[in-house]
Amino acid sequence: MPEDLELINRFLSGDMEAFEMLVKKYQNRVINTAYSLAGNVSDAEDIAQDTFLKIYHGLDSFKAQAKFSSWLYRITVNTAYDFLRAHKNKAESLEEADCENIRAKENNPDLLTRELIQGALGEIPFDFRSVLTLRELNGLSYEEISQALKINIGTVESRLFRARKMLKGILTRKGVLKNV
Amino acid sequence: MCKYAKLLNRYIDNELTQGKKEFMDTHILSCPTCGQEMKFLNSLRQNISQNKIDTNADFFLSRLKGRIRQEEKAENLSESFVFDFGRWTRKLIPVPILASILIVIFLNLNPNNYTNPVDEYLFINQDSNVLALIETSGRQSEPGLLLY
Secondary structure, eight states, rough: OHHHHHHHHHTTOOOOOHHHHHHHHHHHHHHHHHHHHHSSHHHHHHHHHHHOOOOOHHHHHHTTTHHHHHHHHHHHHHHHHHHHTTTTTEEEEEEHHHHHHHHHHTTOHHHHHHHHHHHTTTTHHHHHHHHHHHHHHOOOOOOHHHHHHHHOHHHHHHHHHHHHHHHHHHHTTTTTTGGG | OOOHHHHHHHHHOOOOHHHOOOOHHHHHHOOOOHHHHHHHHHHHHHHHHHOOOOHHHHHHHHHHHHHHHHHHHHHHHHHHHHHHHHHHHHTTHHHHHHHHHHHHHHHTTOGGGOHHHHHHHHHHHOOHHHHHHHHHHHHOOOTTOOOO
């Protein structure tokens, strides 16, 4: 797979196939990041589609000094934020999600725990959730998260610490922590 | 909570210097609170990192390409409308100019501005007696001749 910069230059020269290669390379990461932020598959796919559309239209403004992946993650997080704000009225409550998940997955404790953790993620503030997702799901370093979200490294560390603390509190309250 | 709790976060994220990392390696073994916290953080990481969804990659790409095509089509239609509108506007520009010229010509043909002295004479002297005299005498009026 060619390097990102090579694909970008080829796309800007009119090579649509280069853009498709970029999509194939990053779509799983974008979709799963969106899923972690949004909490459901349908919204995650919509967010991912919107993200790649923005990439398609905005690649000519991408500055090659930064890593493409950092830029991509920033757009993903911002798109997810805008999407969730626009659709906040139709978001399921954690209680509804819990009941559904328990009924569907009561024979699979690992899957159940995972779903409950995903539900708990939905309860913490978006800023904390995005930092935790980039760290735990995508394995970004503090420096990379700082570049992606345009925040200080100290802020990254602080949000991670508070996100984990909040999650622990929520999971303890819901009785999930013994399985974690 | 142990006073090294924040350090523990950096430790699990591999963001410590070598010296501090070695310190925490030892500390965790002797601190039950940090040991328990490490267990929770590791498990949390495992659960989040494994909570991924399966999507149909080909369908995703095909849907994306469809949306790009739709957007470009809509853009072309909009540009075409603007172009056609401009083209027709340019064609119609001479019409008001021509109309203005015709109006000016028409106004210049107004009888108030007629300069033939005979007709002007007749027009001025619309007295019916004078007109009748002209007719019965058979005389043709000459320019400047006044008949009373």
